[in-house]
Amino acid sequence: MEMRDKLRKWREDNHRNSEQIVDVGEELINEHASKLGDDIWIIYEQVMIAALDCSRDDLAWTCLQELKRQFPGSQRVKRLAGMRLEALEKYEDASKQYDSILQDDPTNTAARKRKISILKAQGKSAEAIRELNEYLEQFVGDQEAWHELSELYINEHDYGKAAFCLEELMMTNPHNHLYCEQYAEVKYTQGGLENLELSRKYFAQALKLNNRNMRALFGLYMSASHIAASPKVNATVKKANVKYATWATNQINRAYQLAGRGTKENKCSVKAVEEMLESITMS
Amino acid sequence: MSSSLPWPLSMHLLMLRPKRNGRWWRRSLWRSVERVMGEVELSCLAYVKMYLHACLFPRCSVNGLLLSSSPAGGAVCVTDCVPLLHTHLPLAPITQLALTQVDVWCAQTQQRIVGYYQANACVSDSSPTPCALKIADKIAEQCNNAVLLMIDGGKMSPDYRVPPIVMYERKDTRWTLKDKHTIMLRQWEETRDIASQLLDSGDHSLLVDFDSHLDDITRDWTNQKLNAKIAELVSPANALPPGGGTVSIVTFTWSSSTARGRQQNINSMSINHMLLENSQEWRNWLRDPT
Numbered sequence: 001m002e003m004r005d006k007l008r009k010w011r012e013d014n015h016r017n018s019e020q021i022v023d024v025g026e027e028l029i030n031e032h033a034s035k036l037g038d039d040i041w042i043i044y045e046q047v048m049i050a051a052l053d054c055s056r057d058d059l060a061w062t063c064l065q066e067l068k069r070q071f072p073g074s075q076r077v078k079r080l081a082g083m084r085l086e087a088l089e090k091y092e093d094a095s096k097q098y099d100s101i102l103q104d105d106p107t108n109t110a111a112r113k114r115k116i117s118i119l120k121a122q123g124k125s126a127e128a129i130r131e132l133n134e135y136l137e138q139f140v141g142d143q144e145a146w147h148e149l150s151e152l153y154i155n156e157h158d159y160g161k162a163a164f165c166l167e168e169l170m171m172t173n174p175h176n177h178l179y180c181e182q183y184a185e186v187k188y189t190q191g192g193l194e195n196l197e198l199s200r201k202y203f204a205q206a207l208k209l210n211n212r213n214m215r216a217l218f219g220l221y222m223s224a225s226h227i228a229a230s231p232k233v234n235a236t237v238k239k240a241n242v243k244y245a246t247w248a249t250n251q252i253n254r255a256y257q258l259a260g261r262g263t264k265e266n267k268c269s270v271k272a273v274e275e276m277l278e279s280i281t282m283s
Numbered sequence: 284m285s286s287s288l289p290w291p292l293s294m295h296l297l298m299l300r301p302k303r304n305g306r307w308w309r310r311s312l313w314r315s316v317e318r319v320m321g322e323v324e325l326s327c328l329a330y331v332k333m334y335l336h337a338c339l340f341p342r343c344s345v346n347g348l349l350l351s352s353s354p355a356g357g358a359v360c361v362t363d364c365v366p367l368l369h370t371h372l373p374l375a376p377i378t379q380l381a382l383t384q385v386d387v388w389c390a391q392t393q394q395r396i397v398g399y400y401q402a403n404a405c406v407s408d409s410s411p412t413p414c415a416l417k418i419a420d421k422i423a424e425q426c427n428n429a430v431l432l433m434i435d436g437g438k439m440s441p442d443y444r445v446p447p448i449v450m451y452e453r454k455d456t457r458w459t460l461k462d463k464h465t466i467m468l469r470q471w472e473e474t475r476d477i478a479s480q481l482l483d484s485g486d487h488s489l490l491v492d493f494d495s496h497l498d499d500i501t502r503d504w505t506n507q508k509l510n511a512k513i514a515e516l517v518s519p520a521n522a523l524p525p526g527g528g529t530v531s532i533v534t535f536t537w538s539s540s541t542a543r544g545r546q547q548n549i550n551s552m553s554i555n556h557m558l559l560e561n562s563q564e565w566r567n568w569l570r571d572p573t
Contacts, residue, residue: 189375259500272387
C-alpha cells in the first residue's frame with residue numbers, strides 16, 4: 001500500500017512534513033487499521049509526533065491511548081506522553097515524566113534530549129548548551145546532538161564553538177557537503193584573513209562533494225573576492241584568489257543561465273546576479 | 284507646504300491645496316492631520332507576504348527586507364517585502380549575498396530597502412535578536428527612517444484582531460519602540476482576511492524566500508506569481524495611491540476585542556481621489572501592552 005510506503009520513507013528520512021504525515025496517517029489509521037498488522041504501532045508513534053507538531057491534540061491523544069494500551073509501562077510510550085505535555089507547554093510535568101524515565105534507565109538518551117529541548121523551548125539557551133555539552137561528554141558519537149549544539153552556538157553568536165561542533169561532524173561525515181558548507185559559513189562570519197582563507201577552502205571542498213551547491217559557489221566567490229581585496233595579502237595570493245573568484249563567477253553565470261532558460265519569472269534574479277557580479281569590483 | 288507650519292498656527296488657517304484633477308480642494312485643518320515625519324505605512328502586499336513567510340516556516344526564525352517604491356523624505360510607505368532566510372540567520376555570507384542582490388533588484392525596479400522584519404522561532408520571545416539589530420543598523424546607514432519590524436508569533440492566531448507586529452525605529456543609535464499612533468495599515472480587516480485566505484488555500488507554499496531560491500535557483504525570490512495572486516484579491520481602496528501619495532491621514536486608535544485602549548472615530552478627508560469615500564477610515568493598531 002503506497003500510503004504505508006510513503007510514511008515509511010518519511011520516517012526513514014526523518015522528514016518533518018508533519019501536515020502531510022497527519023493527512024496520510026490519519027486516513028490510514030481510520031480506514032485501513034486492520035490491514036497494517038504490527039506496522040500500526042510504529043505508525044501510531046509517527047502520526048502522534050506529527051499531530052503534536054500540527055497542534056492536533058485530539059489525534060495525538062488517540063494515538064497515545066492506543067499505544068498505552070498495547071505497551072503499558074514502556075519507556076518509549078512514556079517519552080511520547082512527555083512530548084505531549086511539552087506540546088501543551090506543561091514543561092514542569094513533562095520534565096517530571098522524563099526524570100522518572102531516567103530514574104529507571106539513566107542511559108536513556110531520548111529522555112535526556114527531550115529535557116534539553118524543553119530548555120530550548122523555554123528560551124534558556126545557556127542552560128540548554130550546558131546540558132547538551134554534558135550529554136555529549138557521555139555520548140560522543142551522537143551526530144544529531146552535535147548538530148543541535150552547533151545551531152545553539154550559532155544563535156548565541158559563539159562562532160568558535162559552533163565551528164568546533166561542525167569540525168566533529170565533518171570528521172565523522174567527510175562526504176557530507178552540507179557540513180563543509182556550514183563550517184565555511186561560520187568561518188566566514190568569524191572574519192579575519194585566516195578564517196576567510198579557511199572558509200574559501202571549505203566552500204571549495206563542499207563544491208567538490210556536490211558541484212550544484214549554490215551556497216558553496218556563492219561562498220567561494222565572496223570569500224575569494226574578500227581575500228583578493230584585502231590589503232594584507234601579497235600579489236601571488238591576490239592573483240590566485242582573483243582566479244578563484246572569476247571561476248566562481250563563470251560557474252554562477254552558467255548556472256543562472258541554465259535556470260533562466262526556463263521561466264521568465266526568474267529573469268529578475270538572473271539580472272540581479274549579473275549586475276551584482278559586475279558591480280563588485282576586485283582590486 | 285502646510286506641513287512646514289507649526290501645528291498650533293496651522294490649526295487656525297484654512298489651506299488651499301493646488302489644483303488637482305480640475306478641482307480645488309479645501310481642507311479644513313481641524314479635521315485633518317498633516318503627514319508627520321516618522322509615520323510608517325505598511326501595505327497589504329508587504330504584510331501578507333511577511334505573514335505567509337512566518338507561516339510557511341513555523342518552526343524556524345525567518346527574516347526579510349521591507350521595500351518602498353515611494354520617494355525618500357516624509358513618511359515611510361512599505362510597499363513590498365522580500366523574504367530572505369529561514370535557516371542560520373546569524374551567519375554572514377548568505378545574508379550579505381541576499382542584501383546585495385536585493386539592492387541591485389531595487390535599483391532596477393525603482394524601490395529602496397527601508398526596513399527589516401524578523402519572526403523568532405521561539406513564540407514567547409518577540410524581541411529583536413543581535414543579528415536583527417545588526418542588519419537593521421546596516422539598513423539605517425542607507426535609509427534615515429528605516430524600521431525594524433518583529434512579528435509576534437504569539438498573536439498570529441485568527442482570534443487576535445490586531446496586527447501581530449511590533450515596530451522599532453532608530454533614535455540616537457538605539458532601536459526604540461515606535462509610537463503606535465504613527466503606524467498605519469490600510470483596510471486592516473481586508474488585509475487580514477486575504478492572509479488567512481491564502482493560508483487556508485495552501486497558496487502560502489507559493490512563497491519563495493532567498494533560502495529556497497538557493498536550494499533551487501529556478502524559483503523566483505521576487506515572488507511575481509504570488510504578488511499577482513495577492514493583487515487580484517486586493518480591493519482598489521486597499522491599494523496604494525500612485526506615487527506613494529501625499530495623503531492626509533488621520534489615525535485613530537482601535538480597541539482590541541478585549542476592549543483595551545480608547546476608540547475615537549474621526550472622519551478623514553483624503554486628497555487622493557482614489558481613496559475618497561465618505562466612510563473611509565484609517566486605522567492603526569494598539570501594540571498589545573503586555
